[in-house]
Amino acid sequence: xxxxxxxxxxxxxxDAKTAAREAGxxxxxxxxxxxxxxxxxxxxxEIESAQALIDDAQRELDEARRTLEGxxxxxxxxxxxxxxxxxxxxxxxxxxxxGAPMPTPTGMAVPPSAFLKGMAESIGELRRHIxxxxxxxxxARCETLLDEMDDIxxxxxxxxxxxxxxxxxxxxxxxxxxxxxxxxxDFTTSTIQSSLRDALQKHAELLD
Numbered sequence: 001x002x003x004x005x006x007x008x009x010x011x012x013x014x015d016a017k018t019a020a021r022e023a024g025x026x027x028x029x030x031x032x033x034x035x036x037x038x039x040x041x042x043x044x045x046e047i048e049s050a051q052a053l054i055d056d057a058q059r060e061l062d063e064a065r066r067t068l069e070g071x072x073x074x075x076x077x078x079x080x081x082x083x084x085x086x087x088x089x090x091x092x093x094x095x096x097x098x099g100a101p102m103p104t105p106t107g108m109a110v111p112p113s114a115f116l117k118g119m120a121e122s123i124g125e126l127r128r129h130i131x132x133x134x135x136x137x138x139x140a141r142c143e144t145l146l147d148e149m150d151d152i153x154x155x156x157x158x159x160x161x162x163x164x165x166x167x168x169x170x171x172x173x174x175x176x177x178x179x180x181x182x183x184x185x186d187f188t189t190s191t192i193q194s195s196l197r198d199a200l201q202k203h204a205e206l207l208d
Contacts (some may be wrong), residue, residue, distance in 0.1 A: 009135055010024070011183075012064055017071055017074065020067050020068055020070075020071045020074060021068075021071070021074045021077075022027040023064070023067045024053065024064045024065075024067050024071075024079070024100065025079055026079060027060050027061070027063055027064030027067065027083075028060075028061070028064055028079045028080055028082065028083035029083075030057070030060045030089055031060045031061045031083035031086060032062070032082065032083055032086045032186065033053065033054070034053045034055060034056045034057035034060065034159060035086040035087055035089065035090040036086075038050045038051075038052075038053035038054040038057065038090050039089075039090055039093055039125055042054060042093060042094060042097055042125075042129075043125075043128060043129065043132070047098060051094065054087070054090045054091060054094060056087075057083075057090065058087060058089050058108070058182070060081075060083075061083055061084065061087055062109070062125065064080060064081075064083065064195060065080065065109075065171075071193055081111070081113075081114050081167070082203050084108075084110040084111065084114035084115075084118075085110075085114045085115075085117045085118045085121070086118065087092045087108065087118070088103070088105075088110055088114055088115045088117070088118025088119065089117075089118035089119075089121045089122050089125070090118075091103045091108060091118075092122040092139060093122045093126065096126055096145065096148060097126070097129050098128075113165070113166050113169065113194070114167075115165045115168050116156065116159060116166065117167065117168065117169055119152055119155070119156065119165075119178075120152075120156055120169065120172035120173055120175070120176045121172060122133075122152070123149055123152065123153070123175075123176040123179050123180060124175075124179055126148075126149055126181045127149075127179050127180075127182070129145070130142050130145050130146065130186075130187070131183075131186065134190045135167045137194065139190065139191055139194060142187055142190075146180075146183065146184060146187060149180050149183070150180065152176070153173070153176055153177060153180055156169065156172075156173040157173055159173075
């Protein structure tokens with residue numbers, strides 16, 4: 001039995017799949033890198049740079065998914081899902097910080113599970129932004145963002161589905177809750193300190 005042609009056909013299939021996997025994996029890594037850089041730019045106040053980096057990540061993700069068309073087993077291997085989650089986190093954080101409309105899974109072309117996990121992880125980035133606002137004394141904006149964090153948390157806990165459907169959302173929701181509680185505690189302390197400073201300042205002015 002001559003299996004030469006059969007072997008060649010099988011190798012061509014595996015070669016194509018391997019090439020698609022390598023391209024998809026590289027693209028997914030680029031998405032994660034661009035999202036990380038975009039969030040860092042956002043925390044520095046470089047909004048336009050952050051937007052450009054996140055848009056680059058979207059294009060990289062779209063290209064990675066196109067590359068993996070016809071290779072559903074690789075597309076579902078996990079690394080594309082991680083990239084989708086990171087992109088969702090970056091876009092949601094950008095919207096929260098800038099006051100832009102909240103993105104949607106449909107608009108980003110990401111599955112609901114990746115979108116919700118990105119939303120849960122955006123809570124940590126929003127805490128960092130709130131702490132920066134506290135240092136600048138912008139407590140009114142902090143309170144607004146804390147209310148938005150609560151709204152996100154209530155949405156997350158309403159997604160009461162098995163982990164096999166949400167891919168670990170429950171654990172991230174628990175982490176988000178602890179972050180919100182710490183942030184609200186920090187905000188309360190900052191508010192009390194601000195009120196005390198104002199009272200002392202008014203007292204000093206009366207003495208003068």
